[in-house]
Structure formats: C-alpha cells, structure tokens
Amino acid sequence: MGKIKSKIGKTICVSSLAIILFENSTFGTVQANVSTESTVTKEMCESNYWNSLSQQVNGQVLMDVSQINQFNDAAMRTDACNMNDxxxxxxxxxxxxxxxxxxxxxxxxxxxxxxxxxxxxxxxxxxxxxxxxxxxxxxxxxxxxxxxxxxxxxxxxxxxxxxxxxxxxxxxxxxxxxxxxxxxxxxxxxxxxxxxxxxxxxxxxxxxxxxxxxxxxxxxxxxKAEWLDMWQTDVDGKDFIVVTTDYFTLSESYYSPSTSGVKLTMGTTLKLVPEWEIPRNIAMRGTWNNYVVYLPTRDAYGQCVKQIALIAQNKDVSIGYLPMTSENIVSLAFKYLGDTYGWGGMLDSVDCSALVRNVYKCFGLEMPRNTSWQKEVPGTCLNVAEYDNETKTTLISQCVPGTPLYLPGHTMIYLGTVNGVNYVISALGSTSDSNGYLDVRTENTVAVTPITVRRRNGTTWLENINGIVEPWKISM
Incomplete structure (x- = not known):
C-alpha cells in the first residue's frame, strides 16, 4: 500500500511540475499572430470590420447598368486612358x-x-x-x-x-x-x-x-463571330460566371488534360453552358453541385477548342456581374489580402492598379491599366494634389469605402477612417511603418495600411495623394 501511494505521489508531482513549466514558459511554443503595420489591429484585417463601419452605404448600388456602360464607353473614347476597342x-x-x-x-x-x-x-x-x-x-x-x-x-x-x-x-x-x-x-x-x-x-x-x-x-x-461569342458579355447578363476571389484552379482530370488544373483569376468570365446542351457526363464526372461552363483550350495547331468544364459550387463565383456596392468592393479587395505583389501580373498575381482593375471588373466596369491612366477616366477624378493633409483627410473620410485613391505610381482602395486616420488596402512594394524611425522595407504584398505610412524620401502617402477617383460620379 505504501508503494502504491508513493507511485501516486510521484505521478502527481511530475504532472504538477509539467503544468507549471507549461504555464510559465514560452519555450518551444509557436505564436499564431500575423504581422501587420503597427497601427493595424487584428480586427482591421477582416472586411467585415470595415463594412460594419459604413452600414449606411453598404446596400446602396453605386452604379447601375446604364452608368457602367457609359463609364466603359467614356474610358474607351478617352485617349489618355489608353484603352483599346x-x-x-x-x-x-x-x-x-x-x-x-x-x-x-x-x-x-x-x-x-x-x-x-x-x-x-x-x-x-x-x-x-x-x-x-x-x-x-x-x-x-x-x-x-x-x-x-x-x-x-x-x-x-x-x-x-x-x-x-x-x-x-x-x-x-x-x-x-x-x-x-x-x-x-x-x-x-x-x-x-x-x-x-x-x-x-x-x-x-x-x-x-x-x-x-x-x-x-x-x-x-x-x-470574329466565334471569338466574340466566347467572351463578350452584357453588364446585366446572367449567362456567364465571374470569378470573385483572387484565384482558384479547376479540378485535376486524367480524362480532360486541357481543362485540368487551369488557373482562373478574379474578374475572369466564362459563359455558362445552356441546360439543353449539358451532357450527362463530362470527363467521367456528373454535373451535380457544379457550374457547367465553356472554356477555351488550344489544340496541337494553336486553334481554339471550345471545351465544357466544371467549376465546383464551393468556388467563389457569381452568376453575372455583382451589384456595385461599397460592401462588395471592400469584400472583393480583401480576397487578395496577403497575396504576393506581382508587377504587371507577374507570378500570376497583381500589382496595385491590377488589383483595382480586377475588383471593378467583377461589376462589369473596365478600368485602364496604369495608375496614371486610371486617373484620366473622364468626369470622376478629384485632383487633391495641392490640398493640405488636413483637407485631404477630411475629403477622403467623406468618400464611400471602396473608392480608389492615387499618388504617383501607386493606387489604393479606401476602407474607412479610424481615430482620424484614413486606412486603405493595396498591393504594395516597399514602404515604412507610420511610426518609429524611417525603415523602408520590401513587403511585396497586399496589405492593409494607414495612409500615414512613409515612402523612401520620408513623406507619407497622405502627403503624396493627388487623386480620388469616384466612378459613380460620372455625369449622365
């Protein structure tokens, strides 16, 4: 009996010691925190946080079909936008x-x-x-x-x-x-x-x-007719899907190599196969819980082959373009959070202007390629280059979340204002935290930041912002 008590006592002592060591030591533990700019909180890294601050405009449709069509036509006709019909x-x-x-x-x-x-x-x-x-x-x-x-x-x-x-x-x-x-x-x-x-x-x-x-x-x-039929869409159409996340890949398939693992990125549109043309079986699969789409593929001679492909229902897509609301713009932008920066589409990713382009493409709106060209869309850009920081902050605070902001060589999507500071999300290269000494770091990522982060010359983004583009303010 004494030996049994002794063993129990030793077990309790060892267990107690293990608990004490576990509670009082961080040795060997892994912190699950995500690094951010010093003023960005964990809550700010969720689109719901920003959308909850602007509930009064969330459901408001910023541009209807006729306004989006007008915007696209105006951009195409404006030489400074460098768009090609x-x-x-x-x-x-x-x-x-x-x-x-x-x-x-x-x-x-x-x-x-x-x-x-x-x-x-x-x-x-x-x-x-x-x-x-x-x-x-x-x-x-x-x-x-x-x-x-x-x-x-x-x-x-x-x-x-x-x-x-x-x-x-x-x-x-x-x-x-x-x-x-x-x-x-x-x-x-x-x-x-x-x-x-x-x-x-x-x-x-x-x-x-x-x-x-x-x-x-x-x-x-x-x-030309076959070409147009594959990609041309109406802004109010419902015969196609739009990819509404940063990217996903189609399912791997031994039976359809040309559609296997194809990568689709935000803003991609694919026509839906009419119900009466959907086969019973597609590459040894049925169609339950899948979108059935036409996908262009390439044969051995470089000619386009119109293949039928499946997109799983769990993927982020919309049937037809999304309604353009502040909530939708912000939510789409956050689908890129943490993705790598890719100049001009390098690494199958986005740079700052491509992020804006792709987000707005989900509503059927076509933005020009570069930051300087995007600012030239007629009737929508407020030039704030000569305003002081206080005036700029006030004007930006009055913007609808989702509004693109511009400084030379960079564009951001406005999220909201907290404690008098404007916050944005953007695909950025190098910048320095808004606090502490000037320490410019290469981030090459999509990040949430205040516009008080600093450039290599020590000036803030706020000081350099020269344009606010509000597409929905185009005159009819």
Missing part, C-alpha cells in the same frame, strides 16, 4: 510595315541602363538587337487581316518577345519588360508574329495594352 480593329493592314516598326522600336526603346537576363549581366544592345533581328526575319509580311485569339491560361503581355526575366539588377523583383497580363478567356487581337529562341510569340492588343504574348498561351478562333 479590340472589336473595332478588323481592317486589313500592312504586316511588313508593322513588323519593321516593331523591330525598330525594340532597339529604340531599349533601356539605357545595364540589364540582367535571368540574373546574369548582359550587354543591353546585343540582347535587344538579337530580338529585333528575330522579329524581322520571322514576322509576317504582306497585306493581312488581324487574327482573333483568346488566352487559354493566365499569361503575361511583354514589351519584347522573350521568355527571359529582364531585370536591372541581379535580384530585381520586377521583370522590367512585363506590361500587363491576360486572364483565361480574355480576348487578344493578333497582328504580328516572331520566333525567338525557338519560342513563338504574337504581338497584338488586349483592351488595355499592346505587346507580345507567348504563343502557347493563346488559341486562335475560327473568325
């Missing part, structure tokens, strides 16, 4: 003349500084001259008509035809020749071709830039 570019053209012009511009517009190709220092003139020569020797000639293509995967549009990564230093985080990107099923009007280092590239127009796209990432339609 790809549906109106069907005239014959001199391919030889275009080829020579593109070749000359590659050399004429090459960077004056040294370049690093895939991290290796390379003579700029030699590299650009090689690409220029390839355009001349492999491009199309004669009078031809444009070709109608669709992106079959998320891809980049570049200023020169190359698969190389071009930086200005050995560790440059931006591919300096990337201009923009194409989403799956996004139209691309092709006018030239080039073969560089055995890779085929096509030059043409998206609705916001012109440039070079890798040939394997696009597919050619059999005429």
């Amino acid at each position: 790809v549906t109106a570019m069907d005239a014959m053209f001199d391919a030889s003349e275009l080829k020579n012009s593109l070749s000359e511009s590659i050399v004429a517009e090459m960077p004056e500084k040294a370049i690093f190709v895939n991290g290796v220092a390379t003579d700029t003139l030699t590299y650009y001259s090689m690409i220029s020569a390839a355009v001349v020797s492999t491009g199309w000639d004669n009078q031809i008509a444009p070709k109608y293509a669709l992106a079959v995967s998320q891809t980049q549009i570049k200023s020169i035809p190359t698969i190389d990564y071009i930086g200005y230093s050995e560790t440059d985080s931006d591919d300096e020749v990337v201009l923009s990107s194409l989403k799956v099923n996004e139209p691309f009007l092709v006018k030239q071709c080039a073969i560089v280092n055995n890779c085929v590239f096509y030059w043409g127009y998206s609705n916001n830039v012109s440039g070079w796209v890798l040939g394997n990432d696009i597919a050619f339609c059999n005429g």
